[in-house]
Amino acid sequence: MELPDHSSEEDITDGLKIVSYAVNSKGEYELIPDFVWQPVNVVNHQAWQEIEKNIAASKDKIAAGRVSCLHYYMIANQMDTSLLAQYTGQPRWKVCLHLLPCIFNRLSAKTLQKYAELYKISPDDLTQGRLQPLIHNHQ
Amino acid sequence: MPDFPHTQSAHCESGVAANLLTHHGLKISEAMAFGLGGGLFFGYLPFIRINGLPLVTYRAAAGNILRQIAAIPGVRMVEKKFRNRDEAMAELDQALAASIPVGLQTGVFWLPYFPKALRFHFNAHNLVVYGKEGNEYLISDPVFPAPVRCPAEDLARARFAAGALAPKGKMYYLTQAPAELELKPHIVRGIRSVCKMMLTSPFPLIGVKGIRFLTKRLSKWPQRLGQENADLHLGHVVRMQEEIGTGGGGFRFMYAAFLQESAAAMQEPRLQECAAALTAAGDTWREFAAMAARLCKKRGRPEDSYPAMVECLNRCGAMEEKVFTELSQWAKQQP
Numbered sequence: 396m397e398l399p400d401h402s403s404e405e406d407i408t409d410g411l412k413i414v415s416y417a418v419n420s421k422g423e424y425e426l427i428p429d430f431v432w433q434p435v436n437v438v439n440h441q442a443w444q445e446i447e448k449n450i451a452a453s454k455d456k457i458a459a460g461r462v463s464c465l466h467y468y469m470i471a472n473q474m475d476t477s478l479l480a481q482y483t484g485q486p487r488w489k490v491c492l493h494l495l496p497c498i499f500n501r502l503s504a505k506t507l508q509k510y511a512e513l514y515k516i517s518p519d520d521l522t523q524g525r526l527q528p529l530i531h532n533h534q
Numbered sequence: 535m536p537d538f539p540h541t542q543s544a545h546c547e548s549g550v551a552a553n554l555l556t557h558h559g560l561k562i563s564e565a566m567a568f569g570l571g572g573g574l575f576f577g578y579l580p581f582i583r584i585n586g587l588p589l590v591t592y593r594a595a596a597g598n599i600l601r602q603i604a605a606i607p608g609v610r611m612v613e614k615k616f617r618n619r620d621e622a623m624a625e626l627d628q629a630l631a632a633s634i635p636v637g638l639q640t641g642v643f644w645l646p647y648f649p650k651a652l653r654f655h656f657n658a659h660n661l662v663v664y665g666k667e668g669n670e671y672l673i674s675d676p677v678f679p680a681p682v683r684c685p686a687e688d689l690a691r692a693r694f695a696a697g698a699l700a701p702k703g704k705m706y707y708l709t710q711a712p713a714e715l716e717l718k719p720h721i722v723r724g725i726r727s728v729c730k731m732m733l734t735s736p737f738p739l740i741g742v743k744g745i746r747f748l749t750k751r752l753s754k755w756p757q758r759l760g761q762e763n764a765d766l767h768l769g770h771v772v773r774m775q776e777e778i779g780t781g782g783g784g785f786r787f788m789y790a791a792f793l794q795e796s797a798a799a800m801q802e803p804r805l806q807e808c809a810a811a812l813t814a815a816g817d818t819w820r821e822f823a824a825m826a827a828r829l830c831k832k833r834g835r836p837e838d839s840y841p842a843m844v845e846c847l848n849r850c851g852a853m854e855e856k857v858f859t860e861l862s863q864w865a866k867q868q869p
Contacts, residue, residue, distance in 0.1 A: 407651035408649045411679070412679055413677060414543065415781050423794065424790065424809075426543070431778070432782065434772060434776065435772075439773065439777065443651065472643075473654060
């Protein structure tokens with residue numbers, strides 16, 4: 396099968412070899428260690444571009460004062476309000492309220508701690524509105 | 535250090551099943567575990583959303599393979615779910631102290647050893663924990679070439695990931711496995727269950743009907759969603775089909791490998807023919823994926839278009855219908 400042009404985009408597995416099934420010359424199936432098929436890289440890249448677009452939009456909203464910095468952490472971790480609510484054990488409407496800056500600024504230390512723990516940041520980052528990089532990057 | 539026969543495999547659940555059975559002295563391949571567990575499937579379920587995009591699945595629901603394998607006489611599997619995180623981790627430690635390798639269902643997002651680009655909120659990943667050193671667990675993750683390590687805190691998070699298909703700390707281990715297995719009846723049973731899902735499901739979203747349903751929807755995406763959003767949906771379909779854990783071609787190649795192995799084990803040339811036909815179907819799926827990827831990248835060739843992909847998917851549907859009709863006829867003739 397002809398593959399689309401190989402471009403400079405890096406391998407999504409960071410060079411990790413995976414195995415996949417392929418037919419050998421005798422017509423028998425074999426598990427062959429290989430790099431990821433190029434189209435997979437393309438669509439994976441597309442998904443991340445979409446996430447990055449959402450993050451940029453969230454940063455703009457925060458700068459405009461329309462949402463609290465919690466919104467950035469939610470979007471950057473690919474969550475929505477219902478997922479965030481499940482992780483922090485709160486009803487969804489509360490999480491929605493916490494996205495509003497005026498309500499977020501009055502949150503108790505206990506609630507802030509919950510969010511900070513989930514995103515592995517300090518509660519200070521939240522109160523100061525510091526936007527830390529993605530969870531993936533600081534590990 | 536505890537010992538576990540780690541073999542890299544293409545799909546997590548069948549890989550875990552094969553590795554656990556091998557550890558208990560019943561040596562089977564991943565493809566065989568996939569087939570015995572009736573792992574192949576197709577479903578287009580737009581009412582379940584993943585990152586806001588409709589769910590397309592090429593394999594049976596999470597846990598299905600293990601459940602069917604556990605139902606084989608002579609295999610005993612203990613399965614537990616938890617509400618409490620500490621309790622779940624304590625139970626895991628207890629099993630490890632008794633040197634039992636434990637299978638876990640986890641989310642992918644919280645596993646630090648996973649490649650960055652694959653860390654989405656996907657909760658139906660399976661792995662085996664076979665030991666603990668200090669605060670780190672020794673993990674045999676079947677899609678990785680070698681065993682890996684994971685801090686306890688992160689593993690606990692991964693076990694209690696929330697969202698669709700939440701694992702709820704699910705853990706399982708084998709207590710008994712037969713030393714030898716008469717494969718034949720189980721192969722027939724596995725094939726029957728797959729044929730049933732692919733051909734006779736009353737729901738139009740499942741099986742060959744589901745492929746046709748997706749095709750019809752896909753042809754309308756550019757008008758209904760706009761070009762950009764349509765490409766996003768398209769990319770999502772390809773990711774579900776080809777991303778790591780599928781063995782390529784939306785599990786079709788893996789199932790063909792199972793059919794081939796069964797053909798050899800049962801001296802059954804008809805299965806060999808079906809394997810070849812399913813490989814052809816898998817190649818057609820790949821043709822679709824390659825074309826879709828070119829379109830997503832805005833580097834389409836002149837012949838690439840949504841109608842061309844629809845034609846390609848129609849061929850997939852027709853080919854699979856033929857393969858599974860042939861397989862179900864074969865299965866009917868078996869005792």
